[in-house]
Amino acid sequence: MHDTSTGNTAKPSRRTVLAATAGVTAALTATGHSYAADTADDGRLRSLISRMTLEEKVGQLFVMRVYGHSATAPDQADIDANLKEIGVRTAAELVARYRVGGIIYFAWAHNTREPHQIADLSNGIQKASLDLPRGLPVLISTDQEHGIVARVGKPATLFPGAMAIGAGRSRSDARTLGRIAGRELRAMGIRQDYSPVADVNVNPANPVIGVRSFGADPKAVAALVAAEVAGYERSGVAATAKHFPGHGDTAVDSHTGFPVITHSRELWEKLDAVPFRAAIAAGIDSIMTAHLMVPALDDSGDPATLSRPILTGILREQLGYDGVVVTDSLGMEGVRTKYGDDRVPVLALKAGVDQLLNPPNLDLAWKAVLTAVRDGELTEARLDASILRILRLKARLGLFRAPYVGQDGVDRTVGVRAHLKEADRIADRTTTLLVNEGGLLPLSRRRHARILVVGADPASPSGTTGPPTGVLAAALTALGFTATALSTGTSPSAATIARAVAAARDADAVVVGTYNVTAGSSQKTLVRELLATGRPVVAVAVRNPYDVAQLPEVKAYLASYSWTDVELRAAARVIAGRVVPRGKLPVPVPRADDPARVLFPLGHGLTYPARRRT
Structure with a gap:
């Protein structure tokens, strides 16, 4: 749940916003720079x-986190966090001291409480920067992938995540997602979204990408990436394809380790490169680097973020990309294993990066780049090339012309009924029916009136209003069943399993949510003991579709690809027979006992006749 308070930040009126915008344009014109159009020419x-x-110049290269719901008056706890981590009290002080070119929003940094507050924060940041001598607009960004990664939650519109969109196989839906999501972000002052994920997820053990990817087929992923990029372009928000050169085939999380991709150059060209080529062809505004090593592309041992052969040799020269290149977070372990935090930003710039995202120690990183220029390791011309790309993007997004947003725009755009209906409509095409032995689904309101919903309640992403079991039970109840929820967790104890079994005996059917089931998971014990009650059991894989391989006894198995509200409601409609399942697996599911063999192939997905049971 999100705190909807806006603190002490006053909401500017439309007149105030327009006056401030006019003042910015006048100030720029007075210095010889007129930005009547969104795109300024390179000469200016x-x-x-x-x-x-x-x-x-050095400041323009950095995109930094900052704590607080307000640019000038955050809560005391956020002031304390800013002083500890950054050495400033507020976002306004951050901009004034370091002249950062960008700021990234996080829910955990309390930047995204609710849409009106977000708009106020964005306006406050812009004002703090534009009030400075030679002040420039700030490029505000966030990770709004949808599905399991969404920094802006309700009442904004939340869509199914990438793998669910991959199951729906609709480029039109991907384009609609980008267009609506971009419009809502723009209304709140967020102009750069670190989405879509262009990684081809071919490793079921991938701990960091997984359902954030559109799937395992590079051509299908490429088509959906390009479509989503087109949607964002239409909305006036910069999309970001990530994580170059490809993070889909790793069993190591680059947040905590240093992954190595062992693909040959030929395999990389046929697999990983395909979606990035499509993104570039679609006019992608920015591309994010990956903190991993690909020896076939660069055998130096450096992560791709710091690799000139990869970022300049391949991305710039071979693929012909001249847009903005942004690092993944520089606080991640994958980029810190070989070099210190003072060397990483310098080496990233030498490799070909433009934006340095979220360094763990901004003062150290900022001074390191400054020193590198003064000592001749980096030239000022090299900085100018990156700054030109960044300013081109800001101009193209209209930030020089109209850096502020109005609250009326928030009201007209964010979480409006038409957008929410589109999200539900898209979700209805993504739920995938993997198993349906004996035609168990759809459940009947006459024969299965009382439903027990049990299972894992993982930490809720921003797209949820509560624990998944509760959301699913509420959705089934709204569809005419009497459903009750019992959370059993991702590692249910014997006592928890016993409570679930006892409750199941009083139900007509059981729906169980599974979450990343492994060979030794006690979730398997839970499901088997529920099956032993004789009650019909329907399982829903609420994250990875690979769960089904661990539970072959289940007679009806769905994949929702996420436990956000929009996907769980769609799963409930399939269970109740209100919606015919249409999703097709965008990844193959390997056998549990022999991962080299396929249990369900890519494209698998069952349906049932278009009729509603009672």
Whole structure:
């Protein structure tokens, strides 16, 4: 759940916003820079760069986190966190001290309580920057992938995640997602989204990508990536394809370790490169790097983020990409294993990066880049090339012309009924029916009136209003059943299993949510003991569809690809027979006893006759 308070931040009126915007345009015009159109010509941007100090140039390269719901008056706990981690009290102080070119929003940093507050925060950040001498608009970004990664929650519209979209196989739906999601982000002052994920997930053990990927077929992934990019372009928000050169075939999480991709150059060209080529062809505004090593592309042992052969040799020169390149977070372990935090930003710039995202120690990183230029390791011309790309993007997004947003735009755009209906409509095409022995689904309101919903309640992403068991039970109740929820967790104890079994005996059917089931998981024991009661059991894999391989005894198994509200409601409609299942597996499911063999192939998905049972 999200706190919907806005603190002490006053909401600007439309007149105030328009007046402030006019003032910014006038100030830029007074210095010889008129931005009547969204796209400024390079000559004027270069002239603007020439007026910047070296310190201002270095600041433009950084995109930083900051705690607080307000740019000038955050809560005391957020002030304390900012002082500890950044050495400033507020977002306004961050902008003034380091002249950062971008700020990234996180829910855990209390930046995204609710849409009106987000708009106020965005306006406050822009004002703090534009009030400075030679002030420039700030490019505000976030990770709004949808599905299990969403930094802005309800009442904003939340869509199914990438693998669910992959199961729906509709480029139109991907394009609609980008268009609506982008419009809502833009209304809140967020102009850069770190989405879509362009990784081809071919490793079922992948701990960090998984359902964040559209699937395992590079051509299908490429088509959906390009479609989503087109949607974002239409909305006026910069999309970001990630994680170059490809993070789909690893069993190591780059947040906590240093993955190595062993693909040959030929395999990389046929698999990993395909969606990135499609994104570039679609006009992608930014591409995010991966903190992993691909020896076939660069055998130096450096992560791709710090690899000139990969970022300049392949991405810039071979693929012809001249947009903004942004690192993944520089606080992740994958980029910190070989070099210190002072060297990482310098080496990233030498490799070809433009934006340095979220360094663990901004002061150290900022000073390291400054020193590298003063000592001649980096040239000022090299910085200017990246700043030009960044300013081109800001101009193309209209930030020089209209850096502020209005609350009326939030009201007209964010979480409106038409957008919510589109999200539900798209979700209805994604739920995948993997098993349906004996035609157990759809359940009947006459024969299965009382339903017990049990299972895992993992930490809720922003797209949820409560524990998945509760959301699913409420959705089934709204469809005419009497459903009760009992959370059993991801590792149910013997006592918890016993409670679930006892409750199942009083139900007509059981729906159990499974979450990343492994060979030794006690979730398997839970499901088997529920089956032993003789009650019909329907399982829903609420994250990875691979769960079904561990539970072959289940007679009806669905994949929702996430436990967000929009996907759980769609699963409930399939269970109740209100919606015919249409999703097709976008990844193959290997056998549990022999992972080299396929249990369910890519494209598998059952349905049942288009009729409603009672």
